[in-house]
Amino acid sequence: xxxxxxxxxxxxxxxxxxxxxxxxxxxxxxxxxxxxxxxxxxxxxxxxxxxxxxxxxxxxxxxxxxxxxxxxxxxxxxxxxxxxxxxxxxxxxxxxxxxxxxxxxxxxxxxxxxxxxxxxxxxxxxxxxxxxxxxxxxxxxxxxxxxxxxxxxxxxxxxxxxxxxxxxxxxxxxxxxxxxxxxxxxxxxxxxxxxxxxxxxxxxxxxxxxxxxxxxxxxxxxxxxxxxxxxxxxxxxxxxxxxxxxxxxxxxxxxxxxxxxxxxxxxxxxxxxxxxxxxxxxxxxxxxxxxxxxxxxxxxxxxxxxxxxxxxxxxxxxxxxxxxxxxxxxxxxxxxxxxxxxxxxxxxxxxxxxxxxxxxxxxxxxxxxxxxxxxxxxxxxxxxxxxxxxxxxxxxxxxxxxxxxxxxxxxxxxxxxxxxxxxxxxxxxxxxxxxxxxxxxxxxxxxxxxxxxxxxxxxxxxxxxxxxxxxxxxxxxxxxxxxxxxxxxxxxxxxxxxxxxxxxxxxxxxxxxxx
Numbered sequence: 028x029x030x031x032x033x034x035x036x037x038x039x040x041x042x043x044x045x046x047x048x049x050x051x052x053x054x055x056x057x058x059x060x061x062x063x064x065x066x067x068x069x070x071x072x073x074x075x076x077x078x079x080x081x082x083x084x085x086x087x088x089x090x091x092x093x094x095x096x097x098x099x100x101x102x103x104x105x106x107x108x109x110x111x112x113x114x115x116x117x118x119x120x121x122x123x124x125x126x127x128x129x130x131x132x133x134x135x136x137x138x139x140x141x142x143x144x145x146x147x148x149x150x151x152x153x154x155x156x157x158x159x160x161x162x163x164x165x166x167x168x169x170x171x172x173x174x175x176x177x178x179x180x181x182x183x184x185x186x187x188x189x190x191x192x193x194x195x196x197x198x199x200x201x202x203x204x205x206x207x208x209x210x211x212x213x214x215x216x217x218x219x220x221x222x223x224x225x226x227x228x229x230x231x232x233x234x235x236x237x238x239x240x241x242x243x244x245x246x247x248x249x250x251x252x253x254x255x256x257x258x259x260x261x262x263x264x265x266x267x268x269x270x271x272x273x274x275x276x277x278x279x280x281x282x283x284x285x286x287x288x289x290x291x292x293x294x295x296x297x298x299x300x301x302x303x304x305x306x307x308x309x310x311x312x313x314x315x316x317x318x319x320x321x322x323x324x325x326x327x328x329x330x331x332x333x334x335x336x337x338x339x340x341x342x343x344x345x346x347x348x349x350x351x352x353x354x355x356x357x358x359x360x361x362x363x364x365x366x367x368x369x370x371x372x373x374x375x376x377x378x379x380x381x382x383x384x385x386x387x388x389x390x391x392x393x394x395x396x397x398x399x400x401x402x403x404x405x406x407x408x409x410x411x412x413x414x415x416x417x418x419x420x421x422x423x424x425x426x427x428x429x430x431x432x433x434x435x436x437x438x439x440x441x442x443x444x445x446x447x448x449x450x451x452x453x454x455x456x457x458x459x460x461x462x463x464x465x466x467x468x469x470x471x472x473x474x475x476x477x478x479x480x481x482x483x484x485x486x487x488x489x490x491x492x493x494x495x496x497x498x499x500x501x502x503x504x505x506x507x508x509x510x511x512x513x514x515x516x517x518x519x520x521x522x523x524x525x526x527x528x529x530x531x532x533x534x535x536x537x538x539x540x541x542x
Contacts, residue, residue, distance in 0.1 A: 029206070033148045034157050036202035037141050038164040040104055043192050043199070044134035045165055047111075048077060048424060049172030049301060052308045053319045054185040061185065064120040070238070070432070071124050073305060074425050078234055079131025080138065081421035082227035084414040085275040086219065087139030091414075096140040096147075097209040101200065103136020108196040115189035138421075142397045142413030144207065154398070162394025163337030171330045173308055177323030219275045222267045226275070229260035230422055237429035276415055288512030289400050292352050293419035294426075295505035296396070299498045300359050300389050302427025306435050306494050307366075311375050313459075314487045325375035329386035336390025348399035351391045353509035358388030360502030367495035369488035371481055381495075388502070396420075399513065431494045438493040442486040449482075459483060 051058070051072050058064075058072065091099040110130035117123035141161065149157040179187040236253030243250050268274040280286045304326060311322040362385030366378040400416040440456035443449045459467060471479045 030153070032202060032206035033208075034145070034160060036199055036207050037100075037144055038161055039195060039199035039202065040100065040107075040137045041141055041161065042164050042168045043195050044080075044107060044137050045168035046172050046175060047130065047134070047188075047192070048073075048080075048168075048421070049304060050176040050188050051172075052305045053173045053177045053312065053322050054180040054188055055309075056312055057180050057185040057319070058120075058123070062117075062120045062123065070305075070428070072120075072127055074234060074238070074428055075124055076127045076131040076134070077421050077425035077428075078231055079128045080134045081418050081425055082230050083132060083135035083223065084139045084418035084421065085226060085411075086223035087135045087414055091140045091143065095209050096144050097203065097207050099136050100140045100144065100207070101203055103133045103138075103140070104196055104200050104203065105133070106130075107133030107137060108193060108200075109133075111189045111192035111196070115186045138417045139414040142400070142416065145397075146413075148207070158398045159337055159394045162397065163334050163390070165337075165393045167330055167334045167337075171327070173304060173326045174320075174323035174330065177319035177321070181319045219267070219271050219273060222264060222271060222275045225260045225264035225267060229257050229264055230425070232260060233257035234425050234429045237426070237433055240433055276411070280412075284512040285399075285514050288509050289348075289352070289396065290415065290419045292356060292392070292505045292509050292513075293396055293400075293416050294423040295356065295501045296359070296389070296392050297420045297423035298427030298430075299356070299363060299501040299505070300385055302424055302431050303363065303491075303494050303498050305428055306431060306491055307378060310487050310491050314484055315375060317375060322375065325379055326382060328379055329382040329389070332383045332386030333390035333393070336387050337394055339390075348395050349510055349513050351395035352399065352513065353506045355388040355391030355393075355395075356502045356506035356509060358391065358502075359385045360388075360499045360506060362386070362388060363495045363499035363502060367492045367499065369492055371485040371488060373488055427498075431497065434493050434497055435490040438490040439486045442489050443482070446482055448478075456486075459487065 055070070055072065087099060087103075107130055110126050110133055113126035114123055114130060117126055145157050145161055146154065175191075176185075176188050179185070179191060232253045236250055236257060239247070239250050239253065245251075265278065268276055268278050281290075307326070308322050311317045311325065312319065317325075362381045362383070365381030365384060367381075369377055396416060397413070400412050436456050439459055440452050443452035443455055449455050455467060467479070467483065
């Protein structure tokens, strides 16, 4: 059993940080009511955490290779725990959003080192088992977030979704100190601060621009300014990374088709599988009138399916990444398409079968993604690659929420305009997207409320269908891309011809070491 204590310590931290990505989705209406703000504004409670996590993972992974992965993991745990307490006692929305950003910083310290720590603590078949368990933890945490959040919000208070982190993280700290050994690799001597900053600005400005586009308009000065900032920052990031001696992300790795395919599949995985859950939860609570626990229960089968498949992957794997990642993304696409059949008479039960199929796909992809990513580079670059794959995952979630929010509101507005009975389709669509369906219906004359309620249900269902269709397309494209590019065998290194900087045995040559 002593062999597996490091895995337990790493999985505990991973579970909490990923749980907190989605745990707030069903609690947002309660937060908005308690803090006296709008639900639309509090969507930043979801996105700022994912953005902070995604933006810092690249720098954390590469620096951890140099200063020590255990040290960085522990520091992340402590920051995450302290920020969770700050979130729980936040007196207003501004403090809550700020504390969530700090929580994301701590989460980056944890998540940016987990893959590399597992890769150095376990080898052979044990590594396959470790990544399967870690993958199951990933799948369950992300899918279980709405259920856990619903239980805590309905029977205690929304603040308990953050208080619950405290005891679990303290146990993780103790286990890490006692069982996880320090590991250092060949990380950079000089930190690539400018690379981290430009990537953070680019991802943040792009996400904020997409969020503002559907409220201010695509041609509004703020929207255009944010997109321009994102473009300039991204260009600067590319320049910095190609010139820095030890970049946070070695862009030359994207010349390897397998590496590129895995990064893109990580981006599409999180967006296709989980970003739509925010809108499904909003539909069930705001329109169908479900309590938080009831809404979470409809999402629970996805959690069970992903856990089952991840567990089986550990028992019968390892499987070829082309099969597991490509097949998993195809299942996510199928599951999203199965859900996209809602209408005004639909209930939460209409999405359960599709969520189960998506959960099966998530369970296939998650454990294989990390192991396959490590198989594309030499071991001493494990921290950087682990940070990169997790960065793309969380960036996919943050961008998915922003893009899906734009699609969701635009589709609702289109349905309201087509009906012709709503005087301000844009304003009403924005209010409905912000979770104000009941107040909108209540504001209509009594004799017209039933008709308006039907229209709201129809518009919401149509908006959610549009989101799910796009999610299905992301999954399908990701699946085809993996099948076409990934050449990493089960449990092995990438099959590739020797190239500049890499020896046939996957070890760094002097040219590679200089990158």
